[in-house]
Amino acid sequence: MESLRVLELYCGIGGMHYALKESGVPFHIVAAIDINPTTNQIYRHNFPDTPLWNKTIEGITLDDFNKLCFDTILMSPPCQPFTRIGRQGDIQDPRTKSFLYILDLVPRLSTPPRFILLENVKGFENSSARERLVKMLVECGYTFQEIMVSPTSVGIPNSRLRYFLIAKIATEHTILKTINSSFRGQISDVFPHAAHSDCYELPAVLDSACLGTCQPEDPVEGDPVLYKVETAADAQRKRSQNNNLSVRQIQDFLEAQLEANEEHYLLPPKTLLRYALLLDIVKPTCRRSVCFTKGYGRYVEGTGSVLQCCVETQMESVFTGLDQCSEEVKLQQLQKLKLRYFTPREVANLMGFPQSLSFPVQVTTKQQYKALGNSLNVVVVARLLQLLLS
Ligand SMILES: *[C@@H]1O[C@H](CO)[C@@H](O)[C@H](O)[C@H]1NC(C)=O
Ligand SMILES: *[C@@H]1O[C@H](CO)[C@@H](O)[C@H](O)[C@H]1NC(C)=O
Ligand SMILES: *[C@@H]1O[C@H](CO)[C@@H](O)[C@H](O)[C@H]1NC(C)=O
Numbered sequence: 072m073e074s075l076r077v078l079e080l081y082c083g084i085g086g087m088h089y090a091l092k093e094s095g096v097p098f099h100i101v102a103a104i105d106i107n108p109t110t111n112q113i114y115r116h117n118f119p120d121t122p123l124w125n126k127t128i129e130g131i132t133l134d135d136f137n138k139l140c141f142d143t144i145l146m147s148p149p150c151q152p153f154t155r156i157g158r159q160g161d162i163q164d165p166r167t168k169s170f171l172y173i174l175d176l177v178p179r180l181s182t183p184p185r186f187i188l189l190e191n192v193k194g195f196e197n198s199s200a201r202e203r204l205v206k207m208l209v210e211c212g213y214t215f216q217e218i219m220v221s222p223t224s225v226g227i228p229n230s231r232l233r234y235f236l237i238a239k240i241a242t243e244h245t246i247l248k249t250i251n252s253s254f255r256g257q258i259s260d261v262f263p264h265a266a267h268s269d270c271y272e273l274p275a276v277l278d279s280a281c282l283g284t285c286q287p288e289d290p291v292e293g294d295p296v297l298y299k300v301e302t303a304a305d306a307q308r309k310r311s312q313n314n315n316l317s318v319r320q321i322q323d324f325l326e327a328q329l330e331a332n333e334e335h336y337l338l339p340p341k342t343l344l345r346y347a348l349l350l351d352i353v354k355p356t357c358r359r360s361v362c363f364t365k366g367y368g369r370y371v372e373g374t375g376s377v378l379q380c381c382v383e384t385q386m387e388s389v390f391t392g393l394d395q396c397s398e399e400v401k402l403q404q405l406q407k408l409k410l411r412y413f414t415p416r417e418v419a420n421l422m423g424f425p426q427s428l429s430f431p432v433q434v435t436t437k438q439q440y441k442a443l444g445n446s447l448n449v450v451v452v453a454r455l456l457q458l459l460l461s
Pocket of ligand 3: 316317
């Protein structure tokens with residue numbers, strides 16, 4: 072098979088690049104493009120030989136793109152315009168501008184790419200940006216498939232429901248329907264549990280806490296703390312996730328030699344006291360965790376699960392009657408669980424990144440969480456690439 076010539080747009084820390092490696096497909100990245108200084112540092116650190124363009128996409132001309140002679144585009148356009156929590160500016164949002172520029176550009180390329188893969192948040196499927204994308208694909212003669220997938224579908228205990236579109240340019244001998252139906256067949260093979268024919272028919276299989284929380288808005292300072300209690304339905308859902316043997320256990324993704332460093336990741340007393348009941352707590356034997364977002368390690372609600380290190384302590388015994396306790400007793404109780412954050416390495420593991428991913432020393436832990444939270448699940452994308460290119 073000939074090497075693909077890939078254009079990686081909004082490359083971030085290189086999630087698509089790692090997915091290509093993971094897929095086993097021969098490839099060459101002709102250019103990776105992003106303007107985020109932190110993720111660019113990380114990308115360059117891990118892929119020193121890949122041409123990384125620190126440029127806005129709108130600043131790159133048709134001519135420049137033509138010169139790259141790429142046959143594949145992989146992209147994760149900014150998702151804030153489409154999240155439920157974001158302002159949903161859709162195509163009016165300035166952050167969608169570069170994506171619209173690409174949609175305008177593709178039909179004018181001297182050779183349109185043979186393959187396109189796009190990743191975005193749940194919510195994109197309803198956007199005008201998606202409508203425009205589909206219109207462009209149809210007009211240019213692509214066949215395409217849209218699906219919603221979470222890493223649990225590939226056995227990874229992390230919810231991160233995302234929209235994916237894979238498109239292939241139709242050759243003279245193919246008709247849209249045939250390719251579409253063969254894609255469908257293959258998608259159900261790769262993701263036996265994912266809905267595949269149409270992204271609107273999806274079962275609500277995954278943690279609702281994770282949906283559309285790609286970029287949660289920062290909490291308002293001085294907001295009163297709400298003590299939210301888990302409902303019976305939540306507890307039932309978690310139990311059934313933890314009993315699902317098609318998904319691996321959290322312990323397979325933990326760092327082995329963390330002991331010395333564990334203190335560093337324990338939740339501070341202030342966080343425990345304020346947010347104890349909002350935490351999503353998992354044990355090493357669990358088969359679930361919620362989506363890690365860019366605010367992990369800084370904000371608590373909806374940013375990702377925390378790990379209970381002392382598994383002998385019963386969560387029920389700690390939380391029962393907690394509200395009536397003095398702060399001091401409350402803290403003593405909560406500390407029995409030894410709750411800690413997942414380390415950036417562990418978050419990377421749960422997102423399917425290989426051990427070879429590393430961070431430059433000057434990138435702080437918080438920046439690492441942020442960069443990872445904005446990235447994608449490598450294993451999921453690798454499977455989709457295999458499907459697209461097979
Ligand atoms: C990227 O470009 C910006 C603006 O031109 C510049 O300030 C920044 O230093 C550049 N970053 C890198 C890593 O080259
Ligand atoms: C998205 O579109 C589907 C189908 O048109 C609709 O059922 C659903 O309510 C929409 N969701 C939102 C958030 O608009
Ligand atoms: C187990 O997990 C898979 C993948 O997420 C899911 O599709 C399936 O329905 C789950 N099985 C049960 C019994 O919940």
